[in-house]
Amino acid sequence: MIVVGVDGMRPGVLAAEWAAREAVLRGLPLNVVNVVPAWCLLGDLTGAIAGVGAWMRNGGEAALAEAAAAARRAAEKAAVETSLLGGDPRHELIELSKEADLLVVGDSGMGSLRGLLIGSVALGVAGHAYCDVVVVRGSATTSQAEVVVGVDGSDAQAGVLDFAFREAAARDAALRAVLAWNWRDVLGAGTLGDEPEDGRRALAEAMAGRRELFPDVRVSMEVVEGHPVDVLRQAAAQAELLVVGSRGHGALAGMVLGSVSQALLHVAPCPLAVVRTRR
Incomplete structure (x- = not known):
């Protein structure tokens, strides 16, 4: 239900x-x-x-x-x-x-x-x-049949990607997987790689095997330099749905939502799916 x-x-x-x-x-x-x-x-x-x-x-x-x-x-x-x-x-x-x-x-x-x-x-x-x-959020209408999913390179992203693929397949929409690289989290500690190639490798590893499970879904992958909140907000400007995990880089111990998902609740330009993930 x-x-x-x-x-x-x-x-x-x-x-x-x-x-x-x-x-x-x-x-x-x-x-x-x-x-x-x-x-x-x-x-x-x-x-x-x-x-x-x-x-x-x-x-x-x-x-x-x-x-x-x-x-x-x-x-x-x-x-x-x-x-x-x-x-x-x-x-x-x-x-x-x-x-x-x-x-x-x-x-x-x-x-x-x-x-x-x-x-x-x-x-x-x-x-x-x-x-x-x-x-x-907003009018929940768009001129572009696309689902955008944020990939963060974590071990918890499998469920997020599965959710995004299922939504794209059900809507006959394209799926755009976006990974933001070389950004410092709210603690100022750590980056997701120092070169674009690190991000591309992490994204390819995350997507491996899923395209075969959903052969009818049109998939594109992007690695963009910048903070994930800004990157995902811009990527989803015309999307039907933006999908993120409930945890992610920058989550403080004891926080229920990761810093990225929490920030996107305020600024996402389209409906935002927050998928249950574990730390």
Whole structure:
């Protein structure tokens, strides 16, 4: 199942539309979820608080109806259901992610504070979800059928590449694998090689064997000098999807997200898939 969190704001509706199309591509049902404070769902509310609770429940139901209708318009074949839950949005979505194949959220709303580049819920679930997460940014539309995947030369990138290849194959899209070389991480320690050839070798090793598994996917590979956040943001300017791992170079001990994936949550120009990886 694919789970998408919505809150009645435009980013949530766009996330529901994207999730519906993805659900059809994967042949999975879609659960559209809205979360209200737990006390709103109590059955023994009285007085003024009962009116507030009813108002919040009605708002949640309206958000679900709007997002579900948008999802069905975006993908007529999608099997869409809705769920109104009580609690903290981040906690509830993370709990649902234990049984989900994919968790989708918009890039703002559901607890976001005015002035933040990305909603606190999107940031929280991307870092703690048990499944892969897609944060839908912008209009989620593009004129170019292409998936971009960031390759970092780490041992944890296999799942990231598998995810990217599957997405490209399902969308009949080209896949562009991009590796940024000769950049210093946020600690100022270490580089990924000193010459472009080091990057090309690491990229070729990472891609070895996968092109044979997905012979219909058109693959290109690029090694670009620069910081991976800047390199990947530019590479994905016209892409359908940008795929990165949840960890990567520059991740501090104890950080839930690597520095690259965390930064891209704020600046990615298209929907961003954060694939679960281990250190």
